[in-house]
Amino acid sequence: MQQNDSIITFDNVTKVYHLGGIDIPVLRGISCEIKKGEHVAIMGPSGSGKTTMLNIIGCLDRVTSGRYLFEGKDISSFDDDALSEVRQKKIGFIFQSYNLIPQLTVLENIEMPLFYQHLDERKTREKAMELAKMVGLGDRIKHKPSELSGGQQQRVAIARALMNNPLLILADEPTGNLDSVSGREIMKLLCELNEKGTTLIVVTHDAGVAKYARRIIRMLDGKIVDEN
Amino acid sequence: MKINFLHLIRIVRHGWKNIWLHRLRSLLTVLGIVFGVASVIAMLAIGEGASFEARKMIESLGSNNIIIRSVKLPADAKTQQASLLGVYGLTDRDMRKLETIPSVVRIIPAWEMEEDVWYYGKNISARVIGTLPEYQHALNLSIKTGRFFDYTDIQKSLPVAIIGSTVRTSLFPAEDPIGKSIKIRSSYFTIIGIAGEKVFAGASESFVAEDMNIAVYVPISTTKDFFGEYEVKRTTGGIRSWERNWVQYHRFVVQVSDTDKILATASLVSDILSQTHKKQDYQIIVPLELLRQAERTKRIFNIVLGSIAAISLIVGGIGIMNIMLAIVTERTKEIGIRRAVGARKRDIINQFLTESVILSASGGFIGIMLGILIPKAVTKFAGMMTIITPWSILLSFSISVAVGIGFGLYPARKAAELDPIQALRYE
Numbered sequence: 001m002q003q004n005d006s007i008i009t010f011d012n013v014t015k016v017y018h019l020g021g022i023d024i025p026v027l028r029g030i031s032c033e034i035k036k037g038e039h040v041a042i043m044g045p046s047g048s049g050k051t052t053m054l055n056i057i058g059c060l061d062r063v064t065s066g067r068y069l070f071e072g073k074d075i076s077s078f079d080d081d082a083l084s085e086v087r088q089k090k091i092g093f094i095f096q097s098y099n100l101i102p103q104l105t106v107l108e109n110i111e112m113p114l115f116y117q118h119l120d121e122r123k124t125r126e127k128a129m130e131l132a133k134m135v136g137l138g139d140r141i142k143h144k145p146s147e148l149s150g151g152q153q154q155r156v157a158i159a160r161a162l163m164n165n166p167l168l169i170l171a172d173e174p175t176g177n178l179d180s181v182s183g184r185e186i187m188k189l190l191c192e193l194n195e196k197g198t199t200l201i202v203v204t205h206d207a208g209v210a211k212y213a214r215r216i217i218r219m220l221d222g223k224i225v226d227e228n
Numbered sequence: 229m230k231i232n233f234l235h236l237i238r239i240v241r242h243g244w245k246n247i248w249l250h251r252l253r254s255l256l257t258v259l260g261i262v263f264g265v266a267s268v269i270a271m272l273a274i275g276e277g278a279s280f281e282a283r284k285m286i287e288s289l290g291s292n293n294i295i296i297r298s299v300k301l302p303a304d305a306k307t308q309q310a311s312l313l314g315v316y317g318l319t320d321r322d323m324r325k326l327e328t329i330p331s332v333v334r335i336i337p338a339w340e341m342e343e344d345v346w347y348y349g350k351n352i353s354a355r356v357i358g359t360l361p362e363y364q365h366a367l368n369l370s371i372k373t374g375r376f377f378d379y380t381d382i383q384k385s386l387p388v389a390i391i392g393s394t395v396r397t398s399l400f401p402a403e404d405p406i407g408k409s410i411k412i413r414s415s416y417f418t419i420i421g422i423a424g425e426k427v428f429a430g431a432s433e434s435f436v437a438e439d440m441n442i443a444v445y446v447p448i449s450t451t452k453d454f455f456g457e458y459e460v461k462r463t464t465g466g467i468r469s470w471e472r473n474w475v476q477y478h479r480f481v482v483q484v485s486d487t488d489k490i491l492a493t494a495s496l497v498s499d500i501l502s503q504t505h506k507k508q509d510y511q512i513i514v515p516l517e518l519l520r521q522a523e524r525t526k527r528i529f530n531i532v533l534g535s536i537a538a539i540s541l542i543v544g545g546i547g548i549m550n551i552m553l554a555i556v557t558e559r560t561k562e563i564g565i566r567r568a569v570g571a572r573k574r575d576i577i578n579q580f581l582t583e584s585v586i587l588s589a590s591g592g593f594i595g596i597m598l599g600i601l602i603p604k605a606v607t608k609f610a611g612m613m614t615i616i617t618p619w620s621i622l623l624s625f626s627i628s629v630a631v632g633i634g635f636g637l638y639p640a641r642k643a644a645e646l647d648p649i650q651a652l653r654y655e
Contacts, residue, residue: 060568060648081572088570099565099652103249113569118235160569 006072007168007199008034008057013066015052015222026052028222029066034201036167039194041210042203044219051172053219054203058091058170059083071167088116092161094190096173098153100145106156107132107141113163131159135189151182158189168199175209187212243583247590257551258591260544261631265595265624268537270602272620275533277603277613279526286522288426288440289515290367294482294494296501297511298475314473316509318480322501329496331489332482336362339451340478341459345444346411347399354395355443356412358451366481369440374406374421377447385449389417393425394441410444415454417446490516541627544591545635552584552639563643564651573644580643584636585629592628596621 015027026049034040042050055061056068059075060083068076070086078086092113093099100109110128132141135155137148145153154174161169171190175183191212194200202209210216218226247254289295298317323335339358344351363369364376377388389410396405409416426440459473484493494514501510556563563576571579599621603614 055649058568060652081574084567084570084572087568091570093568095652099561099568101562101565103246112566115238116566116569116571116575118232121234121238164570 005036006033007036007038007070008032009067009069009072011067011069013056013063013068015049015056015061016064026222027056027063030222030224031066032217032224032227034199036199037194037197038215039191039200039213040202041213041216042201042219043205043207043210043216045205047221048219049222050203050219054170054172054201057168057201058093059086088113089164090167092164092166092169094154094157094161094169094171094174096176098145098150098157098177100153100156100160102145104144105141106137106143106145106148109145109156110159110163112160117164128159128163131162132156134162135159149182150178151185154178154182154186155189158186158193162193166198168201169193171200171202173204173206174202175204175206180208183209239578239582240586243579243586246583247586253551254587254590257547258544258587258594260540260547261588261591261628262544262595262598264537264540264544265592265628266598266602267540268533268624268627269596269599269616269620270606271533271537272530273599273603273614273616274606274612275526275529276615276617276620277607279522280615281613282522283519286515286519288368289513290481290483291516291519292484292487292490293366293515294484294490294497295513295515296480296482296497297513298478299509299511300473301507301509315475316473316507317475318477318510320476322504323477323480325500325504326480326482326497329493329500331485331493333485334362334483336360336366336481336483337448337477338363338479338481339448339455339457339475341451341455343412343444345395345399347408350399352395352398352442354392355438356451357443357445358448358455359445360448362483363445363481366483367440369426369445370424372422372424374419376421376445382447382449385447385453387415387417387450387454388420388446390421390423390445391419392423392441392443394439395444396422412444413455417444417450487516490514537624541631544628545588545631548584548587548632549635549639551587552580552636553642555583556580556639556643559643560646560651560654563646564648564654567646567648568652576644577640580640581633581636584639585632588628588632588636589625592625595628596625599624 010030010032013027013030014025017024017026030049030053042053044050052061056063059070059078063076066076067074070090075083075086087093101112104112107125107128110131111124114124114127129138129141132138135158137152137155137159140148140152145156148156154177169190174190175186178186187209190200190202200213202213204210216226216228217224296318300314300316318337323337326332326335336359341356342353343356345354345356357363360382361376361378364371369376371390372393374390376390377386380386381388389412391399391405391410399405399410400408405419405422408419410419411417423440423443423445457474457476459475482493482497484490491514494512494517498512501512502508566576566579600616603616606612607614
């Protein structure tokens with residue numbers, strides 16, 4: 001299933017935060033490559049820079065120095081709108097705390113990424129319905145997130161992440177708030193997606209989650225210490 | 229900016245949903261706009277109604293006319309004994325002199341007397357006006373049925389009369405008055421016409437208005453023949469307190485050839501009259517000047533109302549800005565999520581700007597409803613005329629939308645400038 005062309009290339013990437021006049025280096029020269037169709041887990045203790053790395057990969061943050069190539073294109077110099085477009089068209093996010101919008105229904109939450117692509121409303125709705133059924137929530141589409149369990153909410157989040165047919169799914173501690181049974185179900189779902197060809201990057205400090213991945217990148221103090 | 233219409237509708241629908249979710253809060257937020265808009269419309273309607281009435285009334289005096297009225301001066305102590313017969317007012321001599329002014333087209337004299345007008349058992353105290361046929365056109369008097377008198381009637385001094393609409397309704401509630409005879413003093417007059425109704429707005433500060441609907445018009449030659457040139461009035465006091473005055477004419481309607489020449493003509497008239505009249509026993513009324521004065525007053529009124537409305541709309545706008553800032557904070561996480569799934573800054577701006585415009589526009593809408601109801605209530609309960617002009621509705625609605633944009637822009641920009649990562653972390 002794996003293809004040889006790389007989707008993400010980090011070339012000596014650093015990231016420094018300026019907090020109250022003090023420079024805090026978070027990433028200290030990271031170089032790595034992730035290919036299309038891979039399932040990668042990024043592991044490390046808190047403060048190791050794994051979430052920052054995920055934010056940069058997800059075009060939510062910019063590198064301080066070095067180069068970040070997405071599908072071979074250097075996007076370090078992209079402006080805010082262009083980065084938004086990359087997120088909109090190519091990336092799906094899954095968060096630890098689900099991050100659903102509380103006042104919207106399940107279906108509306110799933111539809112949201114396509115809202116900004118100005119597509120046909122009926123087709124959008126059909127697709128969202130399809131995805132809701134796929135994650136097993138076809139009968140809950142009118143419910144608000146607060147009426148669902150954690151596992152169900154995370155499945156809504158997965159459906160939302162799939163709405164734009166992303167090349168890449170980024171999951172930040174996707175099972176962190178779930179019990180082990182729901183966590184396993186979520187990971188199973190994510191692995192199925194990966195098998196269908198979507199590149200999957202999971203940030204976790206849970207070895208049980210990381211073991212699903214074919215490749216684990218271990219980080220410590222802003223550096224990659226182990227990669228296999 | 230590329231926004232298609234369908235997408236705009238979706239943004240609006242989304243925004244409306246969010247506002248509806250917090251109905252009470254939204255309603256309280258827009259109260260300032262509601263009252264601002266309502267007061268703009270209501271006050272403009274009342275002002276417009278008042279000025280319309282004033283304008284109508286002044287126009288009914290004829291804007292190309294100068295009106296000169298005889299005025300009875302209060303008798304001073306020296307002449308009190310001798311004033312068994314008072315002499316005052318406008319005369320033939322005045323008329324001949326005034327007719328020499330080139331810009332004067334004609335002078336229509338009128339003799340007036342407050343008299344009881346009888347028809348069988350019913351009576352009404354009306355102004356009996358003896359004048360010439362030209363009076364009708366000079367004062368834009370319409371005739372509903374029958375005709376006004378003409379020069380044949382004048383030459384023959386016929387006892388014919390045209391009655392005003394109020395006289396008609398009180399003397400002839402169910403009859404056709406044409407051809408009937410009414411009694412004034414001891415003479416009978418045949419009714420040959422009924423005048424159309426005229427707007428009467430009551431007395432204004434600058435002159436005593438007359439209700440032209442309580443009038444009876446008769447040929448001037450007839451009044452001279454029947455009533456002479458003396459007016460007899462019972463004064464306050466005992467049985468013998470009768471007052472006799474000799475008045476030739478109570479009123480001149482001076483028709484001027486050109487509107488531009490009215491003011492100059494009026495000052496000429498004043499000069500000429502002051503030469504022959506030792507005392508100022510006359511009053512010169514220039515309807516055009518009154519009209520201009522009324523317009524000036526209205527302009528000032530509008531400026532004052534405008535500033536009040538502007539203040540309340542600004543206060544309303546600040547209210548909206550305040551709540552929008554609170555909403556942005558409240559929905560920081562949502563903004564982060566939307567940015568993460570690909571919303572651009574301008575999408576966020578559109579979203580929040582739309583919400584603030586929906587807020588202010590719905591406030592404007594409620595305000596318009598209220599602003600239409602208030603003048604209706606004023607008309608019903610205070611009997612004042614009100615006119616709601618479409619432009620006042622359009623104006624206040626556009627202002628409320630503009631307030632939504634103006635005061636919503638800062639919160640919307642603030643929302644768009646949030647760092648997505650920080651926003652996502654916000655709890």
